[in-house]
Amino acid sequence: MADITSIACLYLLWKRERRRNARRLWVHETIRSRTKLGEFHRLLQELRLDDERFQRYLRLTPAQFDDLLARIGARISRLDTNYRRSISASERLSICLRYLATGDSYRTIANSFRVGISTVSSIVPDVATAIWDSLVEEFMAVPSTDEWRSIAGRFEERWNFPLCCGALDGKHVVIKAPVQSGSQFYNYKGTFSLVLLAVVDVEYCFREIDVGGYGRTSDGGILANSAFGAVLQSHVFVADEAFPLRKNLMRPFPGRRVFNYRLSRARMVVENAFGILSSQWRVYRHAFEVNIEVAEKCVKATCVLHNFMRRTTPPSALRGNIPVGEVDPLPGLRRVAANNSAREAIRIREAFKSYFSAEGTVPWQDNV
Structure with a gap:
């Protein structure tokens, strides 16, 4: 009887551990399709064909966006790993600008760009800090x-x-x-x-x-x-x-x-x-x-x-x-x-x- 109980306990522990590991590696289907259906990879690329619509979306013109990206790109880029590709600097900047331009919740921004909520919560302060550090000396220096x-x-x-x-x-x-x-x-x-x-x-x-x-x-x-x-x-x-x-x-x-x-x-x-x-x-x-x-x-x-x-x-x-x-x-x-x-x-x-x-x-x- 003791052997059966021990085997049952071991089975339950194994099943729970397997479920936890599966959850840790699980990615929602909406996030998996980010590069095909995400707002950055679809809508934003189409808006680049219309400067006025692009500016209404991110508040910057395409030229200003590219200029800003060139200034802060190195600060906000992340390395790829063996498990996943990193989000590009251009997409990270777009996520931050869209949050500032709309004031939408992190959840709404995450659903639009098909990324995790925790990802948005880390991108916004990181990119905002990079924007300030990269621009303040040139565009808000104390006057002479x-x-x-x-x-x-x-x-x-x-x-x-x-x-x-x-x-x-x-x-x-x-x-x-x-x-x-x-x-x-x-x-x-x-x-x-x-x-x-x-x-x-x-x-x-x-x-x-x-x-x-x-x-x-x-x-x-x-x-x-x-x-x-x-x-x-x-x-x-x-x-x-x-x-x-x-x-x-x-x-x-x-x-x-x-x-x-x-x-x-x-x-x-x-x-x-x-x-x-x-x-x-x-x-x-x-x-x-x-x-x-x-x-x-x-x-x-x-x-x-x-x-x-x-x-x-x-x-x-x-x-x-x-x-x-x-x-x-x-x-x-x-x-x-x-x-x-x-x-x-x-x-x-x-x-x-x-x-x-x-x-x-x-x-x-x-x-x-």
Whole structure:
């Protein structure tokens, strides 16, 4: 009787082990047909014949996609093994871009491209990191002194605000409530979010970003200190009421209609940049249902891709550089004492207000 029991136990153990091994090596039929029916191998190759449809699908033109692939291909390529062929760098990039362009769940992306959900969950952060690392030095480098001066000149020519090096604002990036985070990422809008703080130039490009602030922190709770340190003396950034008044940061002035109007015109560039970012990358239309680290990587990738797309668009579609002279429209700012930053900020604001009401006036400002 004992022998029969032992044999039965051994048989059951063997059967369970066999079933487990079979499951470990099992690949679903939909994934096996990836190279024949997957979205990358079928639909995307057909879309390459139509630049406009391809761009609507991945947000990049075929030329921009190939350029980006050449820049990051070596970073995201994987080696083939004796058991399976690796997913190509082109397909990995397509999966990441499609996720950023739609905000669909990992499961939806996996079903479309006929890969595993775990595969998508590893591809998205890896490719997003590679995009940021490969593009940031060229497309989001901190401007030099001459570049700051050029930006200020274009701000004055286009938005009638002199000595302005950029517009500053924050955007709440909605995320799924992190585990055991309490109210740390809870914001005043009733959602959980990360804060994206950005300095934007006159061409709607991000000059500097900071990602990762807690959602409960107001937009003005974080300042891009490196950008403020690099800006030219007597030049300023413009922001809204959420930010404090500083000698190099101008905010609305209660009761000063003309000053507020001129500041708001200049500040529109950062609002427009956030709008363009959200319309291009629909992942911002939904809550990020990934962990904090992956969400930060995706945000940084979309911001540098935003600059990449604007800089690689044909020059005929972009506003050209405007020559900047050495004339100082507000010479009084250079004589402000530096021993009291709060008093200095007020005097700088008064200098702008006086300039906007005198020689710096524009014909339409009194009609607003």
